[in-house]
Amino acid sequence: MTTKRGAKATIRDVAAAAEVSVAAVSAALNGKGSLKAETRERIQREAERLGYRPSRVAQAFREGRIGAIALVLPLMDSVDEQQRLIGLDYYMAIAAGSASAAFAAGYSLTLTPPLSSREQWRMVRADGVVLCDPVADDERLTVLDEIGVPVVTIDRDPTREPMPPYAAGDNYANMRLLLDHLDDEGARRIALLSADSSWAWTQDGDRAYAEWCAEHGHEPLRVPVPLGKGDNDALEATVELLQRAAPPDAVIASAEQYTAGVVNACRKLGRRIPDDVMVAVGVDSRSALQNDPPLTAIDLHPHQQGEAAVRLLLDRLAHDAARPDPVIVPSTLHRRASTHRG
Amino acid sequence: MTTKRGAKATIRDVAAAAEVSVAAVSAALNGKGSLKAETRERIQREAERLGYRPSRVAQAFREGRIGAIALVLPLMDSVDEQQRLIGLDYYMAIAAGSASAAFAAGYSLTLTPPLSSREQWRMVRADGVVLCDPVADDERLTVLDEIGVPVVTIDRDPTREPMPPYAAGDNYANMRLLLDHLDDEGARRIALLSADSSWAWTQDGDRAYAEWCAEHGHEPLRVPVPLGKGDNDALEATVELLQRAAPPDAVIASAEQYTAGVVNACRKLGRRIPDDVMVAVGVDSRSALQNDPPLTAIDLHPHQQGEAAVRLLLDRLAHDAARPDPVIVPSTLHRRASTHRG
DNA sequence: CTGAAAGCGCTTACAG
DNA sequence: CTGAAAGCGCTTACAG
Structure with missing residues (x-):
């Protein structure tokens, strides 16, 4: 009943080792259900011994969401080394703000490198996208729309109809x-x-x-x-x-x-x-x-803009409802x- | 046989609409197997009509990997607004390099905000972590080790044994x-x-x-x-x-x-x-x-350091083998x- | 208090 | 050339 070396222990391995059902293991580790204290402890001991870690993918799959939001920054679009050095404080702060808002809601923030083809965009694993500084007739928004990924922009889209929700300064x-x-x-x-x-x-x-x-x-x-x-x-x-x-x-x-x-x-x-x-x-x-x-x-206040954009996006994901109003972050x-x- | 409004179409919906098995749909959309051209086209038409998008989470689950690498930067650890403004070019370039190396291998790059508790670290959804500038006896590395997440550092760990693989300048x-x-x-x-x-x-x-x-x-x-x-x-x-x-x-x-x-x-x-x-x-x-x-x-050459660190990490994930040698990126x-x- | 089963959406062998 | 089934690892009703 020990796991193979190298292969990661699954919930089944733990169940077998503790001589209980997988449901009991799940309950014991998540503090749910009503297990006898003794059983719970035995399960936890076995889980520990086997080095069991619940699979994050399996959990994500069950939840039905990836648990990630993608952030697309214009500065990542440059290819040559010289350009890449350009890390603007403004975008860095947006990234930090977005990351903390996302994480507070149980999502992670994914940085998306320069993507050209539709194919590449399809690879993006995220429940939604925050796109900074869209240009007029931004192709990326068209592709994301086709793929069916919800988008919020930072700075409004100059032309698109209907305009995606956005956060921006005035x-x-x-x-x-x-x-x-x-x-x-x-x-x-x-x-x-x-x-x-x-x-x-x-x-x-x-x-x-x-x-x-x-x-x-x-x-x-x-x-x-x-x-x-x-x-x-x-x-x-x-x-x-x-x-x-x-x-x-x-x-x-x-x-x-x-x-x-x-x-x-x-x-x-x-x-x-x-x-x-x-x-x-x-x-x-x-x-x-x-x-x-x-x-x-x-x-x-780019940090706040990042936070606001992520919250707009999470609202859309949660309610799938009417298009929310833009958020104008006051500047100083x-x-x-x-x-x-x- | 139409999908409910709002609910996303699944592979089953497409199979039903095209009157084939789900296996046929999978094959048709991934260009595998040997389907009659006519059938393939019909399936693609129905998929299009229903706005079907394969679930990224389900695919990830089947592949057994999250498809993301987490990047932990020291600058994200500061809490007050003033500090957050500090977006150093060095770290920004590391992020860009890591992102492009990750994406080239079919992974995305996740930015991890300041995390304190063990609980929070467990929430991180990533197959591995690139951690910049570890300090001596870095708690984060201890926690990640407990959670069983492979780690590569940028700049070597000053004290830990065994030392995680790393990329660094000389x-x-x-x-x-x-x-x-x-x-x-x-x-x-x-x-x-x-x-x-x-x-x-x-x-x-x-x-x-x-x-x-x-x-x-x-x-x-x-x-x-x-x-x-x-x-x-x-x-x-x-x-x-x-x-x-x-x-x-x-x-x-x-x-x-x-x-x-x-x-x-x-x-x-x-x-x-x-x-x-x-x-x-x-x-x-x-x-x-x-x-x-x-x-x-x-x-x-922080961009290259980021790339190198991600590649080291991907090697570890792929081979699960011996600890690779550090990569020293030449400086100019x-x-x-x-x-x-x- | 605990177990057996169903199911999330997909792909990959395996039958026909 | 196509279909039915198994299974990835987990959690959540539902029985006992």
Whole structure:
């Protein structure tokens, strides 16, 4: 009645060893049913002796759920080594928040690497997916829909109908918050580095900027900067801006990726922050906080966004009901030295 | 014979609809067996019509494996919001590398949030665990061993016997590489910021530093700096170092976390890098690369370490055989402007 | 208080 | 070429 070496003991092995039924073993180990204390202890002893561990797959199978949620981050989509180094604080915090919310509900969080083919997506073992920063007509959402996997996005889908549930910051309001703050601090020519992308947060920010400028009679100074390709683009764009005949007296870096480029451009040209030019960032990060001087930035509370997205997803899984409302996570403006002239 | 609304179609529903056996459905959908083309097509049509998706859990159950590997990162162990912001490039790259190696082998990668109790660890649904930076007598390894989950570590376990298989950089050699490089560039008093921890990489680095100093007749200038508690500690330690009567002419920041602190300390005291003091970092990051001037750093190729660790784990899962040898991933010294006086 | 059985959804031999 | 059955390891009603 001993198990074979190497083969893992099953509930049957324990039942045989303790000379009871498998049901009794199950009850004893899960503290259910009503077993005589003596029997329960004997079963536990035998289980211990055989090194029995209930099979997690079998349990999952019985529960009818995988017990995992997949998280898809844009940064995992890059293939070359250089790019992979780019671990943005924002996404890391989303991952941490998602993981803890998932785990609190008895789910684990799965990181999904770059997937191209439909085949690969079918391999994903998860009860649902949290997808960050969908683009317009995002193919991945189409595939997931075909496969029948529920999806929640972080940042809303710009085009899809019906729009999947989502969690997001209030990107429109945040941009206006930055602009008002810079205005209060005396900035009169505020430039914006922003990506030409179909992401909702970019478009919301651009719209807020355009409207704010129109309302305040300011000339818009928006410079498109590609995202992702390293940070030279942001540096060059900022250098170009600052060397214009009428340079800006404040620069907003809308993306975390631009942070170093903007700062280095100022340093390169000998422009002091904030005296010659104020700098503010649309997404807070360690770089912003640790910069000398520390940079004013919007904290999008990505940890909370991750938590919120996972909870939305779990609701969908549980109730299979009506599409829930989006969750807008309030953001915080951290006023730091980069936008305040002593 | 139609499925209930809401309830997902099972293989039985498809079999009934197509008027064949479940075995035929399985064969048709997996392209196995020898079905008449006409039958196969009819089955596929019905499956399509019913929106049938094979249950991933059931498949997993049959395969006898969960199909997931858990990754445990030290940074996920912090609870307060402030700490969570700390997404180190090093760990992010490990996660990306692990995920792609896992996925290539048909496994997914699960992120495990901070777990304290044995109970919580039992909830982890994974066929194996990759644990980063084990400390001496790491409780987590003890628990995982009890639960019977195979483990591979990144960076070796400092004390455990038998030592779990691991992937790591050559931390001893790397420290000497940095020291030799600084020596070549003319540094004569090289200080080291290093943590008082039981981590193997810290201890290896400290040992290399002590031996190198002894061999070269240099006075050791090692300053212990706590890890994790934000970056003020590194800044203060560096300020203190640079204000000594005999200040160092080079500083090695052994951890990625020290990067900003060291740079800001130099800036605060008006010491120019590299002219007044050279700076080198033991772990490469975006901060090091984007600093002005860019900082010389050791690239530990964390992406490859992640891949290697996952492959070690998969080997163990597959063969259940002898303990494999550790994998030492070669590191690269990136010589940058911070250690070269024009 | 305990046992025997059914069943979760799939795939893989094995019969016909 | 196709069907009926066994079985992966567990838990949950249901009998005794």
